[in-house]
Amino acid sequence: MAEKIKVAVAGNPNVGKTTIFNALTGARQKIGNWPGVTVEKKEGTKKHKGHVLEIVDLPGTYSLSAYSADEVVARDYIIDEKPDVVVQVLDSTNLERNLYLTSQLLEMGTNLVLALNMSDRAEMRGDDIDIPRLESLLGVSAIKTVANEGGGIEALLDSIVSKTESNPPKPHEIGYGKTVEEKICALEDILGNDTELTKHYPARWMAVKLLEGDENVLSKLSSSNIEGKVQNYLSGFDNEEYEVEMADKRYEFIGALLPQVCTTCAEDVSPSDMVDKVVTNKYLGIPIFLSLMWGMFELTFALGTPFMGLIGKFFGWLGGAVAANIESAWLASLLGDGIIAGVCSVLLFVPNIFILFFAIALLENSGYMARAAFIMDKLMYKMGLQGKSFIPMLMGFGCSVPAIMATRTLEDEKDRLITMLVTPFMSCGARLPVYILLAGTFFGREAGSVIFGLYVLGILVAILSAKLFRTFIAKGQPSPFIMELPPYTRPSLVNSLLYMWNQGYLYLKKVGTVIIGGVMLVWVLAYFPQGVEYGSAESLIGSLGQLIEPLVAPLGFDWKIAVALIFGVVAKEIVVGSLGTLYGTGGGESLSPALLADPSFSPAIALGLMVFTLLYVPCFGAVAVIKKETGSWKWMFFQAAYSTAVAWVLALVTVLVANLVL
Amino acid sequence: MTSKIPLSMFPSGQACQICDVCAGKGLKRRLVEMGLTPESIIQPLGCNRGSLLISVNGSRYALGRGMANKIMVQPVYEEVPQFG
Numbered sequence: 001m002a003e004k005i006k007v008a009v010a011g012n013p014n015v016g017k018t019t020i021f022n023a024l025t026g027a028r029q030k031i032g033n034w035p036g037v038t039v040e041k042k043e044g045t046k047k048h049k050g051h052v053l054e055i056v057d058l059p060g061t062y063s064l065s066a067y068s069a070d071e072v073v074a075r076d077y078i079i080d081e082k083p084d085v086v087v088q089v090l091d092s093t094n095l096e097r098n099l100y101l102t103s104q105l106l107e108m109g110t111n112l113v114l115a116l117n118m119s120d121r122a123e124m125r126g127d128d129i130d131i132p133r134l135e136s137l138l139g140v141s142a143i144k145t146v147a148n149e150g151g152g153i154e155a156l157l158d159s160i161v162s163k164t165e166s167n168p169p170k171p172h173e174i175g176y177g178k179t180v181e182e183k184i185c186a187l188e189d190i191l192g193n194d195t196e197l198t199k200h201y202p203a204r205w206m207a208v209k210l211l212e213g214d215e216n217v218l219s220k221l222s223s224s225n226i227e228g229k230v231q232n233y234l235s236g237f238d239n240e241e242y243e244v245e246m247a248d249k250r251y252e253f254i255g256a257l258l259p260q261v262c263t264t265c266a267e268d269v270s271p272s273d274m275v276d277k278v279v280t281n282k283y284l285g286i287p288i289f290l291s292l293m294w295g296m297f298e299l300t301f302a303l304g305t306p307f308m309g310l311i312g313k314f315f316g317w318l319g320g321a322v323a324a325n326i327e328s329a330w331l332a333s334l335l336g337d338g339i340i341a342g343v344c345s346v347l348l349f350v351p352n353i354f355i356l357f358f359a360i361a362l363l364e365n366s367g368y369m370a371r372a373a374f375i376m377d378k379l380m381y382k383m384g385l386q387g388k389s390f391i392p393m394l395m396g397f398g399c400s401v402p403a404i405m406a407t408r409t410l411e412d413e414k415d416r417l418i419t420m421l422v423t424p425f426m427s428c429g430a431r432l433p434v435y436i437l438l439a440g441t442f443f444g445r446e447a448g449s450v451i452f453g454l455y456v457l458g459i460l461v462a463i464l465s466a467k468l469f470r471t472f473i474a475k476g477q478p479s480p481f482i483m484e485l486p487p488y489t490r491p492s493l494v495n496s497l498l499y500m501w502n503q504g505y506l507y508l509k510k511v512g513t514v515i516i517g518g519v520m521l522v523w524v525l526a527y528f529p530q531g532v533e534y535g536s537a538e539s540l541i542g543s544l545g546q547l548i549e550p551l552v553a554p555l556g557f558d559w560k561i562a563v564a565l566i567f568g569v570v571a572k573e574i575v576v577g578s579l580g581t582l583y584g585t586g587g588g589e590s591l592s593p594a595l596l597a598d599p600s601f602s603p604a605i606a607l608g609l610m611v612f613t614l615l616y617v618p619c620f621g622a623v624a625v626i627k628k629e630t631g632s633w634k635w636m637f638f639q640a641a642y643s644t645a646v647a648w649v650l651a652l653v654t655v656l657v658a659n660l661v662l
Numbered sequence: 663m664t665s666k667i668p669l670s671m672f673p674s675g676q677a678c679q680i681c682d683v684c685a686g687k688g689l690k691r692r693l694v695e696m697g698l699t700p701e702s703i704i705q706p707l708g709c710n711r712g713s714l715l716i717s718v719n720g721s722r723y724a725l726g727r728g729m730a731n732k733i734m735v736q737p738v739y740e741e742v743p744q745f746g
Contacts, residue, residue, distance in 0.1 A: 100695060154707075243687050282709065375710060483724045
């Protein structure tokens with residue numbers, strides 16, 4: 001019978017933890033190069049030598065002292081779920097800092113396997129790590145790995161399995177010096193009175209955490225009758241001074257250990273630093289960043305176009321075949337005008353979306369994202385945020401939902417709230433079809449630049465809104481900015497393709513569910529009541545559109561656009577999908593000529609519509625995640641109302657200016 | 663003679679040593695956990711509109727000016743400076 005083994009993967013940010021997780025499970029999951037890419041708990045299973053490993057990827061953390069939301073997640077999992085084995089992934093080129101987390105894991109009494117990752121890099125510069133000595137000194141298993149080439153993964157799996165067969169370890173003790181140790185002993189004595197508690201958590205570990213002023217551990221005592229005693233004891237002295245001292249003692253422990261197990265060679269200025277000299281240059285940094293972004297969108301547009309032609313041809317043929325072969329008029333209309341036209345107008349952009357996600361994956365995996373945060377720090381600070389907030393915002397180019405979740409790496413609550421509120425202004429992949437359709441139709445060769453301009457507008461609105469929120473809502477200073485910069489790596493093709501596929505797959509799934517549903521609803525409303533001309537002003541949808549038309553009439557939008565925008569709240573691709581259905585173009589690229597032929601459309605209106613789509617209330621998914629992450633309806637409604645108001649005003653300005661200029 | 667000054671005021675391009683961090687306990691410990699341990703040597707790598715790029719113990723960090731204000735440093739000398 002297969003035996004289940006619970007495995008948790010822990011480690012510092014940027015050590016290749018997610019790559020190890022991918023290699024262990026073969027799971028399709030994104031990897032990144034900057035702190036906190038793993039915002040959610042990710043699980044995978046692996047069969048190995050008759051055992052079933054249930055592997056959980058924990059967020060990357062420097063320690064387990066619960067400084068940010070990520071660390072709390074990681075620590076609570078280890079404490080509460082008690083995994084059979086914890087695999088800590090370490091950066092072999094920076095053992096000192098990585099072993100800090102190891103020391104904390106050992107104190108918790110975990111069954112620990114160390115994966116010494118990037119061992120090739122350490123060996124290349126001449127480091128020598130004495131594995132058996134490290135194992136015997138710490139009482140752990142250690143395996144050298146090169147995760148991005150799959151090196152050492154088999155050995156790691158073997159080691160995980162054999163670790164469960166050995167005796168559980170005795171929690172490792174680090175000496176904290178006489179004064180602290182006395183207090184630890186006293187606390188251990190008090191804790192010992194509650195056997196229920198000490199059965200769950202090692203007493204010494206709890207004592208250490210209490211001395212460090214750990215709120216989280218303190219709250220675990222709340223149901224125990226010894227809480228009063230502990231509080232009483234802790235209030236007898238000022239434990240602030242011990243906190244940093246205890247951290248220092250851990251480093252002392254590591255400092256004593258390291259020379260015994262490892263000879264390191266000093267590193268010269270690395271190639272990474274040379275790149276950084278250029279990329280983060282005071283004058284070149286921002287132009288380089290903008291050029292990369294511009295290149296990314298040009299590429300998205302240029303490479304996608306031939307595929308769009310093919311997909312358009314296919315749907316054109318399909319639409320024709322349906323019209324020719326289906327007798328029932330209403331069914332032919334549902335399939336042709338409704339589903340095929342609607343779905344096609346969205347599916348047309350799948351190649352672009354895939355290319356965009358691929359480009360984002362390349363930027364992330366190469367390590368450039370963290371540099372972008374650094375370059376933008378000064379600007380972000382002026383706008384009331386810190387550089388780190390820029391990373392979730394950049395992720396927002398892909399999809400707002402994971403981007404909003406990625407704000408969990410921000411330690412300060414106000415920083416986090418503001419970042420969540422402004423991230424939806426970053427133009428996500430779902431808005432791209434709207435731009436490609438409209439810019440491609442009305443701006444021809446300038447389309448790439450128009451789209452780039454929309455992305456820049458999104459960034460500007462986001463940071464100006466941040467300034468506004470910082471001034472009026474979440475007053476105060478942004479928290480000080482510090483972030484580790486991962487070394488540049490050649491982005492792995494496989495990982496980038498996996499990321500692209502995962503994200504693109506979600507997009508396809510959305511087309512298959514939400515968007516088909518949306519366009520069918522639009523079709524029903526456009527077809528009925530019986531007898532009216534399809535999609536005309538007399539149909540249900542025409543009435544609905546005319547009802548809300550006055551709201552957008554000042555922008556020059558007619559009722560068809562109004563309807564498309566209403567349905568676009570479900571998912572922004574539906575703006576295009578409903579236009580496709582409303583114009584009943586039967587698929588293909590024929591939506592473009594239909595729009596060109598419609599007198600109520602003009603380049604100015606198209607620009608206004610793109611600006612409106614960019615900025616107005618984010619899709620249901622994003623709104624729901626704002627509610628979840630802020631834990632408040634208030635902020636959700638605030639965000640929705642604020643963004644719609646901004647969209648309305650800026651779209652109006654755009655249309656007015658464009659009418660003058662174009 | 664050594665004098666402690668904030669990292670943000672330190673002449674750029676020269677290595678220095680962390681002596682102290684003027685911050686609350688949470689941030690102080692955070693820096694230690696991230697590898698910016700007391701007495702570490704800071705190698706400056708670059709500066710961009712007040713934000714710093716530094717190398718400490720083999721890792722690269724980006725710091726905002728606010729953070730650089732909190733880190734007190736002193737110069738390091740390869741050799742003991744000779745007087746007279």
